[in-house]
Amino acid sequence: MSNLITTKFTASDYVAMDASLTNLETTVKNKTVSLTPEERMTIGKIGDHYGVAVEEVNDALTTNPSFAPDPETFVVADFRSDRDAAKALRLRIVRMENILQQLKILKPFTMQIYTVI
Numbered sequence: 507m508s509n510l511i512t513t514k515f516t517a518s519d520y521v522a523m524d525a526s527l528t529n530l531e532t533t534v535k536n537k538t539v540s541l542t543p544e545e546r547m548t549i550g551k552i553g554d555h556y557g558v559a560v561e562e563v564n565d566a567l568t569t570n571p572s573f574a575p576d577p578e579t580f581v582v583a584d585f586r587s588d589r590d591a592a593k594a595l596r597l598r599i600v601r602m603e604n605i606l607q608q609l610k611i612l613k614p615f616t617m618q619i620y621t622v623i
Contacts, residue, residue, distance in 0.1 A: 513612050560589055 541549070566573045567582055574582050 556592075560592075564589060 564586065567585070571582075574580055
């Protein structure tokens with residue numbers, strides 16, 4: 507048999523991972539909001555595949571600024587800021603999900619996968 511997956515993380519690898527995670531936690535702290543289930547029900551959510559609709563709204567706001575609803579309830583600058591943040595975060599979330607998937611494959615109970623030669 508030969509080992510198909512050999513995981514060799516060093517102590518310094520773990521230190522580097524922990525430092526990166528701490529840095530990420532510090533960066534997002536106070537920028538995210540924990541909502542109660544009741545609060546979540548009052549806020550609309552477009553979903554992960556919202557891109558086309560949001561871009562259409564943005565295009566409409568760009569070509570026809572009077573398209574914007576009541577400025578008391580819809581602030582165009584906030585909409586664009588949220589849109590830009592969502593686009594930037596989506597790329598980073600994909601990267602983190604890829605890393606997480608790679609690490610899940612290497613869970614301790616699957617550390618050694620052998621094949622018979």
